[in-house]
Amino acid sequence: MDWSDGYKTDVTYAITFFRKMAPAHMAFAALMRRQQAPDPAKPFRYAELGCGQGLGPLILAATHPHAEVMGFDFLPGHVASARALAEEAGLPNVSFREDSFEQAAALPDDAVPRFDIIALHGVYTWVNEDNRRAIVRFIDRRLNPGGLVYISYNCLPGWAPIMPFQRLLIEHARRHPGASGTQVLGAMTFIEDLLDRKLEYFTRNPRVAQHIRTAATRNIRYLVHEYMHTGWAPVYVTDVADALAGAKLSYLCAADVDRTVTQSALPEGARDALRGIEDPVLRELVHDFAVDRFFRADIYVKGPRPLTSAAQHRALRTLKVAPVVPRATMGGPKTPEGGEDTTARAVLYDPIADVLADGPASLGEIADRTGISLGMVVSACAVMVGRDWIQPVVPGIDPAPARRLNRVLADHVLTGVPIVNMAAPLIGSGLPASDLDLAALDILSREDVADASDLAGRLRARLQAAGRPVVHDGKTIDDPAEAERHVAERAAALYGEQAPVWRHLGLL
Numbered sequence: 001m002d003w004s005d006g007y008k009t010d011v012t013y014a015i016t017f018f019r020k021m022a023p024a025h026m027a028f029a030a031l032m033r034r035q036q037a038p039d040p041a042k043p044f045r046y047a048e049l050g051c052g053q054g055l056g057p058l059i060l061a062a063t064h065p066h067a068e069v070m071g072f073d074f075l076p077g078h079v080a081s082a083r084a085l086a087e088e089a090g091l092p093n094v095s096f097r098e099d100s101f102e103q104a105a106a107l108p109d110d111a112v113p114r115f116d117i118i119a120l121h122g123v124y125t126w127v128n129e130d131n132r133r134a135i136v137r138f139i140d141r142r143l144n145p146g147g148l149v150y151i152s153y154n155c156l157p158g159w160a161p162i163m164p165f166q167r168l169l170i171e172h173a174r175r176h177p178g179a180s181g182t183q184v185l186g187a188m189t190f191i192e193d194l195l196d197r198k199l200e201y202f203t204r205n206p207r208v209a210q211h212i213r214t215a216a217t218r219n220i221r222y223l224v225h226e227y228m229h230t231g232w233a234p235v236y237v238t239d240v241a242d243a244l245a246g247a248k249l250s251y252l253c254a255a256d257v258d259r260t261v262t263q264s265a266l267p268e269g270a271r272d273a274l275r276g277i278e279d280p281v282l283r284e285l286v287h288d289f290a291v292d293r294f295f296r297a298d299i300y301v302k303g304p305r306p307l308t309s310a311a312q313h314r315a316l317r318t319l320k321v322a323p324v325v326p327r328a329t330m331g332g333p334k335t336p337e338g339g340e341d342t343t344a345r346a347v348l349y350d351p352i353a354d355v356l357a358d359g360p361a362s363l364g365e366i367a368d369r370t371g372i373s374l375g376m377v378v379s380a381c382a383v384m385v386g387r388d389w390i391q392p393v394v395p396g397i398d399p400a401p402a403r404r405l406n407r408v409l410a411d412h413v414l415t416g417v418p419i420v421n422m423a424a425p426l427i428g429s430g431l432p433a434s435d436l437d438l439a440a441l442d443i444l445s446r447e448d449v450a451d452a453s454d455l456a457g458r459l460r461a462r463l464q465a466a467g468r469p470v471v472h473d474g475k476t477i478d479d480p481a482e483a484e485r486h487v488a489e490r491a492a493a494l495y496g497e498q499a500p501v502w503r504h505l506g507l508l
């Protein structure tokens with residue numbers, strides 16, 4: 001085995017940020033479970049293991065100038081581009097180490113500090129067992145008491161029927177050496193052909209056929225990174241809890257802040273079954289069976305610190321949230337059938353959204369202004385955070401570093417680098433952003449824009465100067481008239497609806 005331990009390194013990973021990894025999001029999830037978490041408004045140290053091209057550490061460092069952030073990845077190309085972006089954006093509080101997990105776990109005591117949060121996303125079940133053990137050793141040595149771990153992974157039972165498909169795919173690839181992209185395409189063609197031949201495995205497992213048909217529509221980058229690593233192995237929530245127990249960690253909660261609310265939307269039988277289970281990890285395992293879950297993002301704690309009910313109530317009352325999308329985008333919660341619960345929308349969600357249309361507000365303020373109980377406001381806001389309509393606020397952040405980073409991201413996206421987020425200082429997090437969004441933010445922050453059609457003209461000029469096509473939902477729009485219409489529509493939405501939100505969030 002080479003230095004990559006079976007991890008495919010010839011196709012770079014997409015440059016993305018995951019909002020559940022933001023300290024304020026984790027603190028909100030912990031608070032919902034009556035637990036204390038590191039305060040994102042105070043100095044803290046944060047490490048991301050397997051940080052890819054570093055957008056996570058870059059956005060967190062830019063939106064928390066008082067924190068020290070470190071990214072670890074063994075791919076030199078990832079580390080080099082992350083370091084270049086940090087330097088360009090002038091972010092002194094982020095650094096990147098080109099270490100494998102084994103190397104990171106074995107670093108001498110004084111080589112890196114101890115952290116308050118260690119996070120890993122899309123890593124744990126994509127690397128082999130030796131690397132998983134090294135990750136746990138790193139956490140054991142480097143996490144402060146009271147510190148949190150964010151860990152996401154492919155889980156069972158959701159993946160159970162699909163696992164033989166992945167095995168078939170890598171067995172075919174192993175016997176057809178070449179670039180990973182070519183291997184994965186070859187293997188997919190081979191498997192799709194088998195699918196057409198109605199082999200018994202596919203016939204008995206209709207979900208597998210559906211999974212393969214969907215996989216066939218995904219891009220090569222996704223296919224390589226989802227299926228081609230030889231260490232790939234989904235696990236049960238109990239496996240992760242057992243492994244992390246070795247580093248003195250206990251399960252705190254799912255990273256989804258709306259988990260307690262969405263749980264109440266389960267069918268009655270499942271709800272009853274869960275209610276009877278005391279052990280939190282066993283309850284999660286049964287919940288995974290209840291929804292046939294295939295992906296989890298969880299928070300673990302080294303030394304839980306429960307809050308009293310009074311302290312939780314106080315913290316929830318003062319917790320501020322901010323809208324991250326225009327008012328018109330917000331709606332109501334989903335019904336168990338997947339539609340919209342219009343009653344809940346009218347009596348609960350719309351009044352909250354109306355208050356937030358004026359800008360960020362504390363949950364207590366929302367309760368006072370709407371006359372809705374704090375408990376109901378908390379539940380609704382948890383759902384709204386889950387839908388990414390609003391996010392918790394980190395008070396007192398200097399917006400300058402995030403604005404510098406966004407300018408650099410806008411420059412790079414116009415050279416074709418696939419960046420899909422921008423930094424949002426008020427919430428200590430990132431927002432999804434297309435290249436048009438990043439370019440528009442940059443134009444609005446530097447230039448005097450008269451109106452939406454002026455913005456559209458400037459956007460077109462930027463794209464033209466950079467030689468970039470107009471792209472929508474990942475697809476290039478070839479027809480010039482259609483491209484022009486798309487830019488005009490997007491400019492109108494950005495100028496009229498999104499820019500006021502960006503202003504509230506400190507992006508402008």
Ligand SMILES: C[S@@+](CC[C@H](N)C(=O)[O-])C[C@H]1O[C@@H](n2cnc3c(N)ncnc32)[C@H](O)[C@@H]1O
Pocket residue numbers: 004005007013014015016017049050051052053072073074075078099100101102120121122123126127131225
């Ligand atoms: C699927 S990517 C996830 C990147 C990023 N966390 C994200 O979600 O966008 C996994 C990352 O882990 C890194 N990685 C894989 N095996 C590793 C190892 N043994 N040591 C250090 N990094 C590793 C890869 O280079 C890659 O950047």
